[in-house]
């Protein structure tokens with residue numbers, strides 16, 4: 001079973017140590033001064049400029065000192081509250097390593113605070129890092145797709161309009177037989193600045209003729225598609241349709257927007273060894289959220305009947321969503337034994353306007369035995385303190401509309417045979433041993 005490293009105390013200690021050092025060194029040693037050029041610019045390059053540059057979704061550019069200076073106080077406030085960059089994983093719980101994690105460490109936040117409090121000094125131009133080069137958004141980063149579809153027609157975002165969350169159909173994918181996806185990318189092709197997110201979902205009929213849906217891929221600024229590991233792929237079911245769930249945000253000028261999905265397929269007749277699945281888990285459709293109440297808790301459970309490797313987690317809640325945790329409950333070693341359990345991820349401040357799929361690092365992906373129970377707990381805030389709440393005086397229940405609510409996680413995983421499971425655990429242990437050996 002995977003062992004998590006739990007060190008919430010360590011980062012706190014580091015922060016205290018840092019503050020202590022700052023206190024004692026004050027005013028005597030100016031080389032200790034935090035400056036834009038030396039300390040702040042590299043952080044903004046890594047974690048902010050993807051969005052905060054001209055033509056992108058950030059409301060202002062954070063490329064140069066001149067751009068950044070007027071925002072120093074606002075930046076401090078946003079990073080201290082951990083609102084920016086958008087990344088709402090609870091850092092004190094469960095897995096800590098993700099692909100493309102832009103979040104800031106406690107030290108970085110302390111540094112930004114100190115810099116803003118000191119009047120946001122520019123520092124020595126010679127310390128500035130080379131400007132960051134940005135990926136070309138016009139290019140398909142997964143290589144040349146076999147299928148490209150766009151929304152049936154552009155969606156017009158008026159100059160001034162409230163934020164909109166809409167589901168829009170794309171053109172037909174035109175797949176007549178089941179195929180396997182090797183790579184997939186979603187990107188805006190028009191109106192980049194108004195598209196805050198675009199999540200592509202596949203709708204299809206299963207073998208019993210039941211309507212099913214599955215998360216295909218999300219667009220996030222700075223994310224350039226998913227290329228599945230060798231021998232791993234997704235099913236693209238015959239006749240599948242794609243719907244885009246989009247969060248659109250007005251920018252002061254009428255802006256037509258459109259997005260495209262590009263899909264690279266494995267050759268016809270080739271079946272990858274591992275099939276990645278994205279499905280709802282821990283659904284609960286029987287709950288009531290009373291008016292003017294927060295911390296309303298809802299639990300749901302699903303079971304993995306075979307061993308599996310979990311690659312990504314995304315909470316799915318609507319307007320009243322407040323937080324969600326995913327806990328794994330493992331089968332006990334003996335019948336009627338106590339079931340060991342582990343919370344792998346929590347999003348402790350759910351933001352309805354950011355759809356983020358949290359992709360685990362290869363070395364952190366939970367490898368779980370057959371019979372593992374996926375326990376999803378959600379909390380809801382139906383008070384006026386929740387800025388997305390359209391009406392705190394209404395009770396809320398499960399439903400399809402945005403103003404109803406939902407409680408489940410999208411989980412992405414693939415099943416393993418018993419042998420593959422044993423092998424994956426052995427590889428994980430060997431790697432961890434090597435890592436610990438390197439520390440001594």
Ligand code: HEC
Nearest residue numbers: 047048050051052057058059071074075078084085086221
């Ligand atoms: C994924 C895109 C994205 C990233 C990455 C990002 N931002 Fe933002 N930021 C936004 C958007 C969109 C808004 C406006 C809407 C909102 O607040 O959610 C915003 C708002 C802000 C604001 C508030 C502006 C105002 O009008 O008061 C500040 C300050 C800010 N960001 C700073 C940062 C900093 C500093 C970083 C990096 C540490 C960062 N952002 C990373 C997209 C992003």
